[in-house]
Amino acid sequence: MSESQSRFIEDLDAQSTGVPVRVSLSRQTLLKRLADVVCLPESRINAFERAVTADLLVEMLSEAGVEDRARVAKRLSHLTEVPNSLVRRLIIDEVRVARALIEECETLNDSDLSYCARNGGHEHRMLLAARKNLAPILTEILIEQQDVRVIEVILKNTRASLSQMAVEAVVVLSQSQPQLIPLIIKRPEIRPSSAYVMFWWADAEVRRVILSRFAVNREVMQDAASDVFAMAADEGWQDALSRKALQFIERRQRNRAALARSPFDSLDAAIDEAARKGMTRHLAEEISYLAGIKPSTGAKMLRDRGGEPLAVLCKATGLPKASLRGLWQALRRPSQMADGSVHPELEHVLITFDVLATDRAQTVLRYWNWSLSSALSATLIRTLSKGEEVDLDGLTVPERAAMLAFAQDLKA
Incomplete structure (x- = not known):
């Protein structure tokens, strides 16, 4: 019997008795050679040969050391096509093994990366989150894990793409994780619907960004629907769906019908009354009706x-700055400092009033009113008040906005 055969039999005996087997040069060499075979170009090896070799290599890797596995992963990371069995084995291995594949292998498909996102650990997801050209399906899966550090890396990754569902998931999470707000507001994928609802728990700086960037005008919609108003009027405004849409589009903000029933001559007069006597529930409802919004939105x-x-309310309804000061006074908010200067909070609101354009303010106000009142159905109110779980995927965009904005108020 030759020396090599004797050593082979000794190793088998050692395995059967549980004695640690020495890592031989032959094993390391064979691992390298099999990896080389897997890496051969298509002109040298067909798909079946590559698959069989990959299966054998996977079997050997299950007993190989970390350094050997890391060397194989590094070798495979430069392939244009890595056998699936090898990817699944190595991509959720220890991070020092998986790193080369996750960071350097550009040809991994979304299925393999999704497998890593679902089955890997925190460090694997951190590496995935920083990966170039991260597809929307991958960001959705990673964000579903609600690992805040991973989400922060995704939001900072300019080469990652976020789906609308991923954006909305981050917006929901930002209620309890405010450090995400400055990051999500900078993403190109965020839409006005998400920004308008996030407004309610954002700080002053982010609110300023939302009002300047997302407060769009409605000129195009108004031009497109200019003749539809007459059609709807001829029909007696019987179609509720078109009536709500036209209310969002129209130029006039104040409610003339509410004014005809009001004890006040104007919206300005109602605010003056509130400034003198203080804001009451009755006055708040009256101001809301006259401003063309629902009392729930006004509250x-x-x-x-x-x-x-x-500031949005006053600018959208064409009120002067004096009325804004009147509302501030009605709510008993501080308006002056000890030295007689304007209180910083009031000054900030007055500046917001100055920089807002009327039409843009109307867009924001009407979206809030649409989502916070029309979309807040009785069923949704009961669900929220009882603290029941809500299926976000089953809600419309305004319903999701209403649910998020009013959830805490309804539970209080």
Whole structure:
């Protein structure tokens, strides 16, 4: 019997008795050679030969050391096509093994990367989140894990693409994780619907960004629907769906019908009354009706901690700055400092009023009213008040906005 055969039999005996087997040069060499075979170009090896070799290599890797596995992963990371069995074996291995594949292998498909996202650990997901050209399906899976550090890396990754569902998931999470707000607001994928609802828990700086970047005008919609108003009027405004849409589009903000029923001569007069006597529930409802919004929307705006919604309300309804000061006074908010200067909070709201254009303010106000009142059905209110789980995927965009904005108020 030759020396090599004797050594082979000794190794088999050692395995059967549980004695550690020495890592032989032959094993390391064979691992390298099999990896070389897998890496051969298509002109040298067909798909079946590559697959069989990959299967054998996977079997050997299950007993190989970390350094050997890392060397194989590094070798495979430069392939244009890595056998699936090898990818699945190595991509969720220890991070020092998987790193080369996750960071350097550009030809991995979304299925393999999704497998890593679901079955890998925190460090694997951190590497995936920083990967170039991260597909929307991958960002969705990673964000579903609600690992805040991973989400932060994704949001900072300019080469990652976010789906609308991923954006909305981050917006929801930002209620409890405010550090995500400055990152998500910079993403090109975020839409006005998400920005308008995130407004309610964002800080002053982000609110300023939302009002300047997402407060769009409605000129194109108004031109497109200019003749539809007459059609709807001829039909007696019987179609509820078109009526709501036209209310969002139209130029006039104040409610003439509410004014005809009001004890006040104008919206300005109602605010003056509130400034003199203080804001009451009756006055808040009257101001809301005259401003063309629902009382629930008005209550949300008047209760807001920052005060910017008051600037939006006044600018959208054509009120002067004096009325904004009147609302501020009606809510008993501080207007002056000890030295007689304007209180910083009021000054910030007055600046917001100055920089907002009327039409853009109307867009924001009407979206809030649309989502926070029309979309907030009785069923959704009961669900939220009872603390039941809500299926976000089954809701429309305005319903999701209403659910998020009013959830805390309804549970309080």
